Amino acid sequence: MNQLIESPADLTMNRPEPITDNISVLEYSKNIDPNYAVEALLDGNHVLVADQFSSGTLVLEALKKQLSKNTHEHSFAAQRNYRENFRQASRFLVVEIVDHRLHVRKAPEIGWLKRLYPENQEFLLPFTDVQGLNSAWQWFEKGIRIPGLKQTVHPFYGTYFPTRFEHIDLFVNYLKHYRGSKESAFDIGIGSGILSKLIQQFDFKEINASDINPNALIGMLEDQTKTDQKINLYFGDLFAGSQKKSDLVVFNPPWIPLPKEVSGIDLAIYYDNELFPRLFEEAAKHLNPDGQLVLLFSNLAGLMDSQFIHPIEWELKKQTRFTLVQKTAKKVAAASSKTKRKAAWRDQEFVECWVLQVKH
Numbered sequence: 250m251n252q253l254i255e256s257p258a259d260l261t262m263n264r265p266e267p268i269t270d271n272i273s274v275l276e277y278s279k280n281i282d283p284n285y286a287v288e289a290l291l292d293g294n295h296v297l298v299a300d301q302f303s304s305g306t307l308v309l310e311a312l313k314k315q316l317s318k319n320t321h322e323h324s325f326a327a328q329r330n331y332r333e334n335f336r337q338a339s340r341f342l343v344v345e346i347v348d349h350r351l352h353v354r355k356a357p358e359i360g361w362l363k364r365l366y367p368e369n370q371e372f373l374l375p376f377t378d379v380q381g382l383n384s385a386w387q388w389f390e391k392g393i394r395i396p397g398l399k400q401t402v403h404p405f406y407g408t409y410f411p412t413r414f415e416h417i418d419l420f421v422n423y424l425k426h427y428r429g430s431k432e433s434a435f436d437i438g439i440g441s442g443i444l445s446k447l448i449q450q451f452d453f454k455e456i457n458a459s460d461i462n463p464n465a466l467i468g469m470l471e472d473q474t475k476t477d478q479k480i481n482l483y484f485g486d487l488f489a490g491s492q493k494k495s496d497l498v499v500f501n502p503p504w505i506p507l508p509k510e511v512s513g514i515d516l517a518i519y520y521d522n523e524l525f526p527r528l529f530e531e532a533a534k535h536l537n538p539d540g541q542l543v544l545l546f547s548n549l550a551g552l553m554d555s556q557f558i559h560p561i562e563w564e565l566k567k568q569t570r571f572t573l574v575q576k577t578a579k580k581v582a583a584a585s586s587k588t589k590r591k592a593a594w595r596d597q598e599f600v601e602c603w604v605l606q607v608k609h
Contacts (some may be wrong), residue, residue, distance in 0.1 A: 260463035283311035301354040303378040397421035404441040405468025419602035437500040459489040501545040525560035549574035574604040
């Protein structure tokens with residue numbers, strides 16, 4: 250079924266779920282030891298930030314400190330378990346919203362509250378969701394500059410955008426040297442639109458794109474009202490029911506195998522066992538005879554797990570559908586000295602640009 254989207258009204262936006270029911274809460278303010286709030290959170294009790302915004306940050310810092318005492322390993326699995334425990338407990342720390350503003354002192358103005366909750370006048374949200382909304386609003390307001398892209402990107406709420414750009418550099422270099430037909434291209438998982446906008450810069454006549462995240466498509470539709478550059482948008486997985494064939498199909502897939510069931514923006518990070526087999530099967534049908542499939546990937550999962558099977562290498566090894574045109578790679582810049590992630594594999598991380606063609 251063709252899921253071409255022409256209006257934001259065709260989609261239901263993802264947003265943090267508001268707490269509108271009456272619930273029992275313990276109020277917290279700065280004159281109280283934050284460890285009392287932490288104990289309440291770990292016991293599954295809701296704690297309301299009652300005085301000023303920074304009090305919520307104090308409680309979360311105390312929660313991290315408490316959970317860190319029980320995390321003695323630096324392995325990826327141990328750190329993932331720590332993050333999951335933090336996520337579960339922190340959901341009980343809440344803040345009140347009244348008339349689309351945070352009902353605490355010294356709070357930031359967050360435009361998303363009015364955009365996402367027009368029908369709600371008074372409700373609660375987990376403090377971590379509010380932090381996410383605030384951060385997303387700052388990125389949306391000021392925008393981000395992407396190497397090689399002539400315009401600033403203003404990522405819509407809940408939409409993936411990169412914070413490192415080595416794989417973007419590889420794709421720009423690929424486009425600079427591309428000599429094939431430029432009649433049509435398809436961007437799987439458009440996100441904040443970076444790859445599609447780069448393709449536009451290199452004069453492809455028609456661009457189609459998909460995403461399973463409605464927020465990504467809503468953001469792109471709103472963005473297109475400000476320009477005459479048109480991208481045909483499809484809501485759904487992979488090619489989302491589009492039957493169009495393309496000269497170029499590009500996909501920046503998740504780079505890490507799925508550790509458990511995830512949803513929302515985490516779908517941009519993890520992939521299940523069926524993603525790549527389905528991708529290769531569908532891409533072979535959607536490419537023109539001399540078309541190319543470009544995949545932006547990473548060696549990250551292989552560094553974390555010696556048993557990892559690289560999905561692109563596995564497909565090529567079968568020698569049934571695709572042949573390798575070229576593969577380029579670029580070392581990922583060292584993480585910031587401020588980051589707490591200092592695993593040895595970070596120093597060996599490369600991003601990859603794989604260019605494949607259908608076998609004839």
